[in-house]
Amino acid sequence: MFYLIGLLSVIFFALAINVISKSIKLNKSLAANENTGEALDSSNNANAYGMIIFWALGTIAGVWSFMVAKPDFLPIAASEHGLRTDSMFWVSMAVVTFAFFATNTLLLFFAFKYRYNKDRKATFYPVNHKLELIWTVIPAIVMAILVFTGWRTWRDITSQAPSDAVVIEITGHQFGWYVRYAGVDDNQLGNYNYKLIDETNNIGIDFTDKHSFDDFTATELHLPKGKPVLLKIHAQDVLHSVYLPFHRVKMDAVPGMPTKFWFTPNMSTDEMRAKLGKKDFNYKLNCTEICGRGHFGMAITVFVDEPEDYAKWCAEQKPFLATNPTYLAKVPDNLKAKASKYIPAEPVAVDSAAAPAAEAVSVN
């Protein structure tokens, strides 16, 4: 399809070259005149017509390419704040497209209309305060409106997350994302410390904090539909950035400085699949801050589930401590009893034999 634009442009180039080569001929015949101060060969007119041709073809190509590209834009937002920013985006886009079109049209038409004519003299028109005042004030008012609506939306998006928000931790590293859930028992993430990171505990979960015991990790992100979700974002090595394109969520992951973003997904994976008519559609979490060789491939799959499915999925997940019972040793004595609840009640001998296997799995 886009080759058609290519074709259009080739035609345009051909036209341009044709006009110019014509003007060269005329130019040569007029060359004798050139030093008389007359600026004034037919190439001047050719360039003036070029402005109009450019305007016409540019308008056609602009409108047409927009129509062609539109189906591939991000579809309607899958989060509540995203619906707001989307409508604001398209309103702003309409405003700036109008400004873009109007000013470019004036520019190119004036260039054409006032092309050199030796019988005409330019109008000496150095200043008009009224006119200047008008076109200072109008953009200022338009800006003020855009800023004000933008600011209100921004304020709401970045406000404190509701206290009942589902808390999920996302940790960026070269080149992937670790996801940790607060667990089904206390909905509170335990502490972490980068110095505790090892091959198995690759987030550095701190088991001296009792909130850590029921935390579980996953290689994909599950979100409950219709509930506020608070992402707590970390990075281990370099900057990364959490980008959920369909949810209009983006926030950098910064080593040494936890960041956060809360939002409410409002369309489940299944609903989006039905809407797009794509059975294999999946939401993605991508990285949008350059982080090295594997930057472009740093993605995980995101599932937005109905709240009951989400609860069911969470219940099926085993806490980190359950899959890696050796970490019980890191729990302080006064909390051992609480932590032991999460250790599967199986013979110790079997457990220690199984542990390396479990580690191997969780590394991936």
Next chain:
Amino acid sequence: MSTATSHAEEVHTHAHDHEHEHHELNFWTKYVFSTDHKTIAKQYLISGIIWAFIGGSLSIIFRLQLGFPEMQLDWLRPILGEWIDEGGKLDKEFYLALVTMHGTIMVFFVLTAGLSGTFSNFLIPLQIGARDMASGFINMLSYWFFFLSSAIMFSSLFIETGPASGGWVIYPPLSALPQAMPGSGLGMTLWLTAMTFFIVSSLMGGINYICTVINLRTRGMTFTKMPLTIWSFFFTAILGLLSFPVLLSAALLLIFDRSFGTSFYLSEIYIQGQALPNMGGSPILYQHLFWFLGHPEVYIVLLPALGMTSEIIATNSRKPIFGYRAMIGSMMGITVLAFIVWAHHMFVTGMNPFLGSVFMFLTLIIAVPSAVKAFNYITTLWKGNLIFTPAMLFSIGLVSLFISGGVTGIILGNSALDINLHDTYFVVAHFHLVMGAASFFGLMAGVYHWFPKMFGRMMNKTLGYIHFWFTFVGVYMVFFPMHYIGIAGFPRRYYSFTAVGNDGAAAFTDMNAFISIAAIITFTAQAIFAWNFFYSIFKGKKAPQNPWNSTTLEWTTPVNPGHGNWEGEIPAVYRWPYDYSKPGSDVDFIPQNVPFSATKSSNLPEEDAEIAKEKDIDGLLGAQNESYNR
């Protein structure tokens, strides 16, 4: 006034001295270690052109990867060696290196040094009526620091671990940790070294520009009679002088973090199986420091282009620039606001959202002076008598690109909308149009317009037209569709879009290929310019003294001005630089050095009052000459 004669004699001897000196200059002092601002300007220009071709070709290589991900690139192996892997594909790290070096080269080496370095040097003394810069020696040092910087940056392209690869913004920790990527090793060290020299160079240049504009204006050249070009160079120099040192401090702290174990930007890092001891630093600190330069930098590259365009559009419309004072005012507004909008690059870095609100307000305010400038350009064309020289075409192109790229800034400056668009191709499209292409068009307009003054010869007009149309159409074809890719949520600096998922990559395969083809055509078309430029230096048609019938002082110098610019006295200035098509005048332009007493038929009422002041202006001649003889 009795001393007037002796002064005249002095000047005569002085001019004679110059000529004498001129003969004694050998090759080295004339062309290499020259202190003549015109030679230094040409050195900057030619260096800038060479850098532009290097920077452009890097972008073509990564556009091949983006447009044709399946393409076998074995044929590039003679140039790129092992950066093409066994599969005939571009190395993934080298892709990032290309993106990084393209940005660095274009922003700093082409559009800062090549644009402002060339034209500030060339035009400030010529247009304000000075014999040279305030300090020719510092000016020469400025170029040679730039050259040293260029040599170091260029050499980094050839080292085994590759040049800096962390993006042109070189955010730490990626740029601070050699284990994070190979480009953060020696390549980054060279990048930082080169940029340090670059900053030294641009500070020396900037101080010189400011001193010269303030101190060396010829008699009668008050600030409100200065051409807009000079105003723009003046503001640019102020911007650079205040913001480049901040980049230097950012770079120094990064050097400390890299080499001396400090933790300015590093904290709680676990990399490659190792927890680093650094605690308490903040990567966000670097971003604040970087963008405190980075945003003014946008205007450092853009303002000179806007200034030159004002001049060219007025000249070739045969009309005064509309709203001269509003143009100065809006440039001043832009200069001030440029310093307080930097954090709009950081809305989603985890910076306090309240700061985000503040910076959104400030950012959108800057749209107002920018809009005023665009309207003023358009009104200048209105009822003009337009002569489409190549310079004029590029100037009109600049205005168009400035508008087209500028309007999307209103969207990106809105923090709520920036959430989704940040670091996508929408941003790439935006800044390439508004600062990349627009400034490049300004550079081209400047070269075509002042080439006759630089080399005493004309460039070929027809080739100029062809060059313009290819570039104008090409730039739009490259960057317009990029907005669509951005709206579709494609992140920038991606080697390929395979992980976008859901057939996203496939949806834009054609468009990416189209963009790449357009980029290749546009880049190739620049060869027309290169040929025209270098051929015309030697073989171009001999230029008349004032080929565009322009009013400013540079056209009162000889066709090939020598050291000192004017052979006799420096002309005095009596009027503003935009007296084109003045009613009552039988010529369509009145140069700045023509007194009002000589143009009684066309004077406006308030200008008749100026006639009385002419004596005072003429009386300053002695003092002016004395200042050069001290």
